[in-house]
Amino acid sequence: MTTGPWRRGGRATTNLALLLLLACVTVAVRSIPAALAQATVSTSTVAGVDFTTFSFPGFDKNPTDLTLWGNASVNQNALQITPDTGNNANSFLVDQAGRAFYATPFTLWAANASSSNSSAPGGRRVASFSTVFKANLYRQNQAVKGEGLAFVVASGNGGQPPGSYGGYLGLTNASTDGLAANGFVAVELDTVKQPYDPDDNHVGLDLNGVRSVSAVPLAPYGIQLAPNDTSSSGDQMVWVDYNGTARHVRVYMSANGSSDKPATAVLNASLDLSEYLLGNDAYFGFSASTGVGYQLNCVLMWNMTVEVLHGARVPSKKLSGWKLGLAIGVPCAAGLALGLLAGLYLMKKRRKVGDDPSSVLHNNAIDLRSIPGVPKEFDYKELRKGTDGFDDRTKLGQGGYGVVYRATVPGDGGQSMEVAVKQFTGANTQGQEDFLAELSIINRLRHRNLVKLVGWCHQDGVLLLVYDYMPHGSLDRHLFGGKDAPALDWRQRYNVVADVASALNYLHHEFDQTVIHRDIKPSNIMLDSSFHARLGDFGLARALESDKTSYTDKVGVPGTLGYIAPECFHTGRATRESDVFGFGAVILEIVCGRRVSCSNPAGCSQLLEWVWRLHGAGRVLEAVDPRLAAGEYDEDEAERLLLLGLACSHPNPRQRPKAQAILQNLQTRSVPPLLVPVSKPVFMWPVPLADGEEEEDETQTFMSRSGVTSSDVSSSSNYPYTWSSGYTTQTFQLSSEVQNAAGRDVSTV
CATH class of the missing domain: 2.60.120.200 (Jelly Rolls)
Structure with a gap:
């Protein structure tokens, strides 16, 4: 033996x-x-x-x-x-x-x-x-x-x-x-x-x-x-x-x-x-x-x-029944308390327009250390040492929120561990809001396809969040990183789509609140050591009240062009359907190996329209990334993903599949691929009602209550519904009519 x-x-x-x-x-x-x-x-x-x-x-x-x-x-x-x-x-x-x-x-x-x-x-x-x-x-x-x-x-x-x-x-x-x-x-x-x-x-x-x-x-x-x-x-x-x-x-x-x-x-x-x-x-x-x-x-x-x-002097514990529930439930309840307190703090702070923005968090904020279940508080010196003084050579990425660094810090049992440290830009009001908003949401979420929050740090006005380090970096790097990043094979690509769909289903339907991510794109999808995907960057994410279905920001539409649903430019509201639209763009990028804003053949200026034309011509498999040679991918799976990407990108939000249906379509081969029109439907606003359908869509009721019509929005010089290159998170200006109707303060509808 x-x-x-x-x-x-x-x-x-x-x-x-x-x-x-x-x-x-x-x-x-x-x-x-x-x-x-x-x-x-x-x-x-x-x-x-x-x-x-x-x-x-x-x-x-x-x-x-x-x-x-x-x-x-x-x-x-x-x-x-x-x-x-x-x-x-x-x-x-x-x-x-x-x-x-x-x-x-x-x-x-x-x-x-x-x-x-x-x-x-x-x-x-x-x-x-x-x-x-x-x-x-x-x-x-x-x-x-x-x-x-x-x-x-x-x-x-x-x-x-x-x-x-x-x-x-x-x-x-x-x-x-x-x-x-x-x-x-x-x-x-x-x-x-x-x-x-x-x-x-x-x-x-x-x-x-x-x-x-x-x-x-x-x-x-x-x-x-x-x-x-x-x-x-x-x-x-x-x-x-x-x-x-x-x-x-x-x-x-x-x-x-x-x-x-x-x-x-x-x-x-x-x-x-x-x-x-x-x-x-x-x-x-x-x-x-x-x-x-x-x-x-x-x-x-x-x-x-x-x-x-x-x-062994540790007492024997049977983690079963109500004891196991208690062991798991108490930390979750504590995390929820943290989120609620952070949310109340944000609401209170926004009402105090005259407060000194540089001192609100430092002097008046809740003491995060006193809240049970809060993740580990790191010492700033520890993180500074782990990043070699926040050296550019340890930089993993950068966005509108700040910079992410790779760090090596002491872990449990004296062993070192690698983490990703997200440093928020400045200690101004917006940086504090982003810090607390992300902390209050991500700390409560528990799913294998979400980047895990390890801890936080707030010292001398510096705001830091610490996450699990993802060895293979972002999906963006592997799709568009050039020769320096190896291309993903077909099985890895399919798994990434299924992983993100599972995370989206959790955020939309399985967590105790509906969470809208608002910035789903390849650079916010990280790959772990097994090339499984984890959705990250919850700086723009918002958790909705139980009776709400959308979220309206102060001014404009936050997100990244190419991943923002067309209706958002009319309503200023983020919904589960707008998240699905962004996911549809990601699916097409994964299968095609091209950016949503790249220049495509046949005179197409948008990846979405190019794939839709190929679908209408019965040649949709021609859209598959040419780096995947014939025989290196499953044609049935490729067609399934391309049709799913088009279905999620439907101009009419009512016609997009829900995350539950998306996940089922990916996990169960006996479920047929989604039906997609042979030609791309025309975007219309307000969305026309089907026969016998009552006007329940919150975006339409918003327009009717505010007195704003589609012609008002379309004629505005500020109307930004165009696809551009650029790949960073931005806030896009709404028309003045929609701004006035929506109000300039944060609200849920």
């Missing part, structure tokens, strides 16, 4: 103990009797290292040492994570999810425990463990699969979140996928290809979400999950070995259900469990789901051996 180099600090005796114990576990699996029983629990000591082992050679009908959730059950001596095939498919087997956990938690890391890995990095000791289980993935309907099974190490042993069927494997849902609050690590056996998956037959390592940080196709190893073969049982033997000293995980799988452990791991990855678990204690178990397709996802036997950490 091969386990890899388990060595640190010259602890050869301990390493030998681990090797011997794991070897014993493997041998024991081969001789497991077919008896049915509760888990057999035992302890052992090898070379001074203590271990706890539990073993399920089979599963009792009413197991007291397992916690079952959702559709999980015990049937026919097996742990059925999703419903078995004896049920009616149409009423019970599709779109289901379940979980099963060993009921007793294990202490998996501690900062003050004696163990075999006392010289571990960061002062933390992390337990090693090894598990082996036999999974049965069997599809009754031989034509389709659905969806897969995962071995899970979780901070709590609660049930699966709502909406976690389909590709979410019972682990997360569209709102929570990727959030640190999930607190789990999983090894997935995935049988359905999602846009972010390599194929429909792979093993993956999942960290707080189902987009695997490492995914390996199994076909080269002769392994087929849920095989399309009636002569095959669908059984798979799986070994997961985790080395807490080396912070490394290896997954082994045997072909044809053999009980002989292979010498080569199918998945080999670095992993520090202590970085992902919410507490010191964790639960081991399984999670699975079905979708529009279904299969049997069950476990036939399970052995688990875990290293015991002695002297």
